[in-house]
Amino acid sequence: MLDLDDTLFHESDFARSGFAAVGAHLENRLGVSDFASHCERLLKAGSRGRIFDQALAECGHHPTPDLIEELVDIYRSHKPSIQLPRDTVAFLEHVAGLPTALISDGPARMQRNKVVSLGLDKLIDKIVLTGEWPDGYGKPHPRAYGEVMQWSGRIGSDHVYIADNGSKDFIAPRALGWKTVQILRPGRVHDGVAPTAEHEAEFRIASLDEISLRRVLAGSR
Template sequence: MIKAIIFDLDDTLFPESEFVKSGFMAVDNYLKQQGIVGFYREALYLFNQGTRGNIFNLALDQLKVDYDLDFISKLVAVYREHFPTIKLHEDAKWAIQYLKEKYKLGIITDGFLVTQKNKVKALGIAADFDVVVFSDTYGRENWKPSSVPYSKVMEALQLKGEQLIYVGDNPAKDFVTAKKMGWLTIQIKRKQGEYLNIEVSEEYQAHFVIESLFELKDLLLGLEKENKSKFEGAENAENV
């Protein structure tokens, strides 16, 4: 019997692109204080073109700004530590309110601790969840797919793997360990998700794939009926 639904955060409950834009704006405001203008426009263009990892460097190159490693590190700190302007997906708002009436709810999220904590605060959702595990609390080596964050959830809720579901968006890391620990797994595959086109082997794939969290209602009802049928079948067998 499923007792708890645990969610990934970025691109599962809210669009990570909103955080990126908010971070670019924070860096833009910082650079304006240094007399440098135009960063937001250049950085956003690069991001929308699919650039990842060196956007700050490339944007400053476009602006003809001289920089060194320390300057880039400062911009990265501004980006990571800013308090973001973000909001939940509409289906996430619904899912939280619907599910918390029947299940324990939790979050497992990777990312730098201050960044992820600021996201949760900005979304105003902490009170809706019974457990929030920031994997960075236990070190970068314990980000997913480490078993540590999943174990912390099980310890906090006092539940076994077969009583838990994990809902995430990144098949490269979200599901492989949860499955090994007995959890059911669901991939939210949004039409514009960051990991939409990732191909992984079967062991990394989720048990179920949905395009919207609104689909959780029917999926969970189906699982409940299936479990009820199995239980009734086992009970009848014992009575024979």
């Protein structure tokens, strides 16, 4: 069972694609140039949440609430130019024939666009996007994991969840008896630090090339 962002692909690739889409819109509408490059620099510097406000200010434009809302909608709804990294392609080929599921948070339309652009809707058996549900059911809520267990018909210890975010990804599946693997890709957007021991994954890897599902299911490192 798999997470999406910074697990199966680099989330920063989506951000760059979104910045380019927003930048093109701003150039056509307001004549703003280099917006995307400002956003990319701010992202690399660790800015989160207010990148569009900061980038607009750097470009000499006042970031009004209506304009920011418009830009966020473009960012979330654009058809991204992204691709799966080599290790993900090899991993999905390796597990072909095994039951696979994806659990991902985030706005439903944005996450669905990522899934389709990456071709994951044709490679993964069950896609669970918590953004399609009412607020409150995103990770770490156990609903998504329970739905996957109902779909698979298997006990908790037969499941392996590979994800990146120690603050929310692992506490619920661990409570259900799942095996957990944290992938910490170089260049990831979030640091992945777990706030408590209960939030931590049992295994850590830097690439999907490193994982042996047989060893994980057996509980050996």
